[in-house]
Amino acid sequence: MIRTAVAGPRGKMGRETVRALMQAEDLELVALLDRKADPQDAMIPVYDDPLQCFLTERVDVVVDFTHADASRAIIPRAIEAGVSPVIGTTGFRDDELEAYDRALKNAGIGGLYVPNFAIGAILMMQMAEIASRFFDHVEIIEYHHEQKRDAPSGTAKRTAERIEQALDQRYRARTTRESPRKIPIHSVRLPGFIAHQEVIFGGDGERFTLRHDSMSRESFMQGVLLSVRNVQALTGLTVGLDHLLR
Numbered sequence: 599m600i601r602t603a604v605a606g607p608r609g610k611m612g613r614e615t616v617r618a619l620m621q622a623e624d625l626e627l628v629a630l631l632d633r634k635a636d637p638q639d640a641m642i643p644v645y646d647d648p649l650q651c652f653l654t655e656r657v658d659v660v661v662d663f664t665h666a667d668a669s670r671a672i673i674p675r676a677i678e679a680g681v682s683p684v685i686g687t688t689g690f691r692d693d694e695l696e697a698y699d700r701a702l703k704n705a706g707i708g709g710l711y712v713p714n715f716a717i718g719a720i721l722m723m724q725m726a727e728i729a730s731r732f733f734d735h736v737e738i739i740e741y742h743h744e745q746k747r748d749a750p751s752g753t754a755k756r757t758a759e760r761i762e763q764a765l766d767q768r769y770r771a772r773t774t775r776e777s778p779r780k781i782p783i784h785s786v787r788l789p790g791f792i793a794h795q796e797v798i799f800g801g802d803g804e805r806f807t808l809r810h811d812s813m814s815r816e817s818f819m820q821g822v823l824l825s826v827r828n829v830q831a832l833t834g835l836t837v838g839l840d841h842l843l844r
């Protein structure tokens with residue numbers, strides 16, 4: 599049994615994750631990490647101190663769905679305690695993810711940063727890479743609920759990075775120079791949306807659109823469980839779920 603903890607258990611994603619972990623027969627939810635420890639006898643112990651939580655409950659894997667400022671206090675404590683983090687929270691800078699990678703490698707453990715756990719969103723990114731071999735012009739529109747704090751979304755940033763890398767490879771093959779292109783991202787925050795993204799490619803007299811819609815947060819749970827089951831076999835920080843879906 600993998601001993602798991604959830605950070606941010608009262609949040610929109612945290613609640614769904616607690617439910618999914620409690621239903622999984624091969625995973626044990628042993629602790630919750632919230633802003634405040636619950637003084638009452640809860641079914642699952644609640645902690646506000648990450649290190650105390652990880653050490654007392656002998657946690658193997660922590661799933662983090664908080665906010666980047668809260669994760670900045672949680673992830674380093676997890677690594678210190680030898681706990682593998684599955685990071686769903688978005689809004690990190692590249693240098694922070696690089697620092698987590700180094701710290702995880704130094705500790706000899708694995709972590710996952712997955713900007714989008716939905717299978718369709720992962721396929722959308724893979725297909726965007728393929729389309730980048732054929733189109734020079736592309737823009738991203740992401741649509742989220744009005745409570746989302748970060749913009750652009752983690753998914754849009756990762757999609758843009760992957761397209762830029764694919765365009766760059768193509769460019770280098772032709773010219774020895776790097777592609778100068780930064781992919782424009784447009785962020786919409788409105789009630790009525792959950793999580794949606796379009797990647798629009800334009801060519802001579804044609805347009806090609808990839809679109810993914812998460813209509814409920816259940817869409818992320820298959821990817822969360824896959825991550826929890828596999829993260830301990832990794833070393834360093836793996837970005838995205840592609841490696842686990844082969």
Ligand SMILES: NC(=O)C1=CN([C@@H]2O[C@H](COP(=O)(O)OP(=O)(O)OC[C@H]3O[C@@H](n4cnc5c(N)ncnc54)[C@H](OP(=O)(O)O)[C@@H]3O)[C@@H](O)[C@H]2O)C=CC1
Binds near residue numbers: 685
């Ligand atoms: N990777 C993916 O597939 C997905 C990622 N996300 C990302 O997950 C994150 C959370 O999203 P969502 O659930 O919608 O946000 P919510 O605001 O609904 O939930 C965040 C939760 O974290 C709690 N929190 C804040 N600080 C701490 C702390 N120090 N310790 C423990 N908990 C804390 C908040 O508590 P309080 O209410 O008291 O502030 C809140 O309950 C975002 O970064 C979002 O972008 C979202 C969906 C999918």
Ligand SMILES: O=C(O)C1=N[C@H](C(=O)O)C[C@H](O)C1
Binds near residue numbers: 713753
């Ligand atoms: O905050 C959200 O809701 C989501 N956040 C992730 C992101 O920033 O890409 C994943 C998904 O889009 C939902």
